[in-house]
Amino acid sequence: MKPFVRYLALALLLAGPSWSVAQPLSGSGADAGNPYNSPIKRASPNSRQGTQSITPSAPGVNTAPTVRPPTLENGGIRNGYPTRQQAPVPPPDTPRFNPPDRGTPTR
Numbered sequence: 001m002k003p004f005v006r007y008l009a010l011a012l013l014l015a016g017p018s019w020s021v022a023q024p025l026s027g028s029g030a031d032a033g034n035p036y037n038s039p040i041k042r043a044s045p046n047s048r049q050g051t052q053s054i055t056p057s058a059p060g061v062n063t064a065p066t067v068r069p070p071t072l073e074n075g076g077i078r079n080g081y082p083t084r085q086q087a088p089v090p091p092p093d094t095p096r097f098n099p100p101d102r103g104t105p106t107r
Helices: 003-022 039-043
Strands: none
Touching: none
C-alpha cells in the first residue's frame, strides 16, 4: 500500500468518530419540548418568524388581557435616555442670611 493512501485511510478512520459525535441527535427527549430549539430560533435567535400561530384563535370569550404593542407614541420604544427631567433650580439672587452692616447704625 502506498504511504499516501495509508495516511489518508488513517486520517479518515480517526476523523470518522469525531464527525458522529459532533452531530446532535434529532428528536432527543430533552429538546423535544423546548420551544427555543426550533430550526428558526437556532438559525436566528432574535428573529420573530414562526413565533405567532398562523391558525385563528378559538371562538369564545377572550380572558387574556390585551397588550398594547410598543410604539413611539406610548413610550414603548425609547433610546434609553430619560424623556422628562426636572428643570434645574436657579440659585437664589439674595443670600439666605443677611448680616447687618457694622459701620452704620440701624434705626
